[in-house]
Amino acid sequence: xxxxxxxxxxxxxxxxxxxxxxxxxxxxxxxxxxxxxxxxxxxxxxxxxxxxxxxxxxxxxxxxxxxxxxxxxxxxxxxxxxxxxxxxxxxxxxxxxxxxxxxxxx
Amino acid sequence: xxxxxxxxxxxxxxxxxxxxxxxxxxxxxxxxxxxxxxxxxxxxxxxxxxxxxxxxxxxxxxxxxxxxxxxxxxxxxxxxxxxxxxxxxxxxxxx
Numbered sequence: 001x002x003x004x005x006x007x008x009x010x011x012x013x014x015x016x017x018x019x020x021x022x023x024x025x026x027x028x029x030x031x032x033x034x035x036x037x038x039x040x041x042x043x044x045x046x047x048x049x050x051x052x053x054x055x056x057x058x059x060x061x062x063x064x065x066x067x068x069x070x071x072x073x074x075x076x077x078x079x080x081x082x083x084x085x086x087x088x089x090x091x092x093x094x095x096x097x098x099x100x101x102x103x104x105x106x
Numbered sequence: 107x108x109x110x111x112x113x114x115x116x117x118x119x120x121x122x123x124x125x126x127x128x129x130x131x132x133x134x135x136x137x138x139x140x141x142x143x144x145x146x147x148x149x150x151x152x153x154x155x156x157x158x159x160x161x162x163x164x165x166x167x168x169x170x171x172x173x174x175x176x177x178x179x180x181x182x183x184x185x186x187x188x189x190x191x192x193x194x195x196x197x198x199x200x201x
Binding site (some may be wrong): 028051 | 164165166167168169170171172173174175177180183184186187190191
């Protein structure tokens, strides 16, 4: 994650800056393949920008993708167990036939 | 024969449809595909569309409509996403 310079890592392991994002509903997202030639013209860098709410994820390779989705999968499983309405959101969001749970109008 | 560029847009929601178009070059195809997403988004109503656009067989973007505070498809958020994509400079990934 790209951190602003003024939030540089502190020597205190318990004093690290944190960013918290609250998502109360399913966000829009856009996945955009990116590429650029390095300054020395020797290779082409490729990565994927995933724009999601206030965040932009930059996924550099498959290892990063699998690591990220594994973390998010664990978060989902935990939320299903912990949240009172977790059972309604049990469906695997990574499945091809996944349909978001329709939230009631407020 | 002048080479043409082809763009496609797959729209998935309650139904699935594909839009195919041509343009003079890849940049024009990219612009046309993004305009098509904007048009489809404006007419999406209560559908949570997923848009998958490609230019000359190369993936351009995957965009998924989210849910707003009222529980309705967040079409306004998709428009904001377009602004971010269109105005963002291409930041190098942190390696």
